[in-house]
Amino acid sequence: xxxxxxxxxxxxxxxxxxxxxxxxxxxxxxxxxxxxxxxxxxxxxxxxxxxxxxxxxxxxxxxxxxxxxxxxxxxxxxxxxxxxxxxxxxxxxxxxxxxxxxxxxxxxxxxxxxxxxxxxxxxxxxxxxxxxxxxxxxxxxxxxxxxxxxxxxxxxxxxxxxxxxxxxxxxxxxxxxxxxxxxxxxxxxxxxxxxxxxxxxxxxxxxxxxxxxxxxxxxxxxxxxxxxxxxxxxxxxxxxxxxxxxxxxxxxxxxxxxxxxxxxxxxxxxxxxxxxxxxxxxxxxxxxxxxxxxxxxxxxxxxxxxxxxxxxxxxxxxxxxxxxxxxxxxxxxxxxxxxxxxxxxxxxxxxxxxxxxxxxxxxxxxxxxxxxxxxxxxxxxxxxxxxxxxxxxxxxxxxxxxxxxxxxxxxxxxxxxxxxxxxxxxxxxxxxxxxxxxxxxxxxxxxxxxxxxxxxxxxxxxxxxxxxxxxxxxxxxxxxxxxxxxxxxxx
Numbered sequence: 001x002x003x004x005x006x007x008x009x010x011x012x013x014x015x016x017x018x019x020x021x022x023x024x025x026x027x028x029x030x031x032x033x034x035x036x037x038x039x040x041x042x043x044x045x046x047x048x049x050x051x052x053x054x055x056x057x058x059x060x061x062x063x064x065x066x067x068x069x070x071x072x073x074x075x076x077x078x079x080x081x082x083x084x085x086x087x088x089x090x091x092x093x094x095x096x097x098x099x100x101x102x103x104x105x106x107x108x109x110x111x112x113x114x115x116x117x118x119x120x121x122x123x124x125x126x127x128x129x130x131x132x133x134x135x136x137x138x139x140x141x142x143x144x145x146x147x148x149x150x151x152x153x154x155x156x157x158x159x160x161x162x163x164x165x166x167x168x169x170x171x172x173x174x175x176x177x178x179x180x181x182x183x184x185x186x187x188x189x190x191x192x193x194x195x196x197x198x199x200x201x202x203x204x205x206x207x208x209x210x211x212x213x214x215x216x217x218x219x220x221x222x223x224x225x226x227x228x229x230x231x232x233x234x235x236x237x238x239x240x241x242x243x244x245x246x247x248x249x250x251x252x253x254x255x256x257x258x259x260x261x262x263x264x265x266x267x268x269x270x271x272x273x274x275x276x277x278x279x280x281x282x283x284x285x286x287x288x289x290x291x292x293x294x295x296x297x298x299x300x301x302x303x304x305x306x307x308x309x310x311x312x313x314x315x316x317x318x319x320x321x322x323x324x325x326x327x328x329x330x331x332x333x334x335x336x337x338x339x340x341x342x343x344x345x346x347x348x349x350x351x352x353x354x355x356x357x358x359x360x361x362x363x364x365x366x367x368x369x370x371x372x373x374x375x376x377x378x379x380x381x382x383x384x385x386x387x388x389x390x391x392x393x394x395x396x397x398x399x400x401x402x403x404x405x406x407x408x409x410x411x412x413x414x415x416x417x418x419x420x421x422x423x424x425x426x427x428x429x430x431x432x433x434x435x436x437x438x439x440x441x442x443x444x445x446x447x448x449x450x451x452x453x454x455x456x457x458x459x460x461x462x463x464x465x466x467x468x469x470x471x472x473x474x475x476x477x478x479x480x481x482x483x484x485x486x487x488x489x490x491x
Contacts, residue, residue, distance in 0.1 A: 155184065202256060257307070362460050
């Protein structure tokens, strides 16, 4: 500014001087004055122009990953929500129409709020990969439910240590399994045996008469026909291999229970496709057969049944450990004699009095369900997967405790279903069983089944000890009650 003012004054004085007018070529003084004038003007203009350019330029996009990208209303959102609310656009068609799973879930959530008049603000939305669940895990999503995941262990099983993830809202559960793991590790660890690996599906077929149904039964069960039926079945998958067919009659209805290996998948879809292939083949020889349903409940899926208890379904596993008497006293706070008596009176006799079917245990379903949810299994299949008989006996002249759990129908997989989700995949990875085992197909799913059984063993041991020592109520009062002010929370 000083240079501009001085040069301007000097130029005005030169232009107005009577004896010395400004003329070209310029002299040294005049040239310096003009340069100062022009330089000052250019500099001042640059000071004004640069901030103005910055203020008018569009802001730079922040470095945000797709999962963190904030939602912004898109053109047409209001019209789409209104169409869902009015019923003109079915909610289940949003993903197909918008080609954006996240946006579809967001708009469905808003439509739900308007339809019901109730908000779902407490239901988390951000953090879920809605594209990953499409066509595999859940339909018409509006969010996801949070569940705490605790880790028990290490579980020393078959010479290896496992840190067991458990998704649960029941206080004491993870702590109890953790104590059981500690007792097992202090006694040298547990051992497991996988007895069988066979998923089942049982269609029901109606024939014109019971005699005709019996003829089909004899045809299916004939050893000479097995290879042809297996060839048809095995066309459905690289890993699905037919193991056997067991039939049962009810009048003119025939129930055929197919069992097969399924690799690292839990295998329900795999065995169902194989069954359809066989049914198509059988129609050539028995055109009068009427397939009523691909599942006739003789499978038996998601139901406590004798056929699963006796024949097994999925993985059949036995897990055992010998707990030192000193560990029973120091870690479990009870005695071998009390534990053996309690198991007979509670798990065996008590369950028999109740008419239990596969429920000869203390709380196997607690551990199975928590592990299933954490690792992406079908939680409803804990019904048959939790069938378990717990056995305890004094060994080594009564000084030590032998404990075992026999679980004939653990239904797990490490690929497919909810195992693809990020959280569940992380829990599988923690156990070292994520995905398929390319070197030995099926090995990961088998290992997961043994970990489930080993975790149940730890949970059974700890709960029975708490009951024998009279600690159950005390521990639940400590760990399973909210310390929050209930009145304030309600308000």
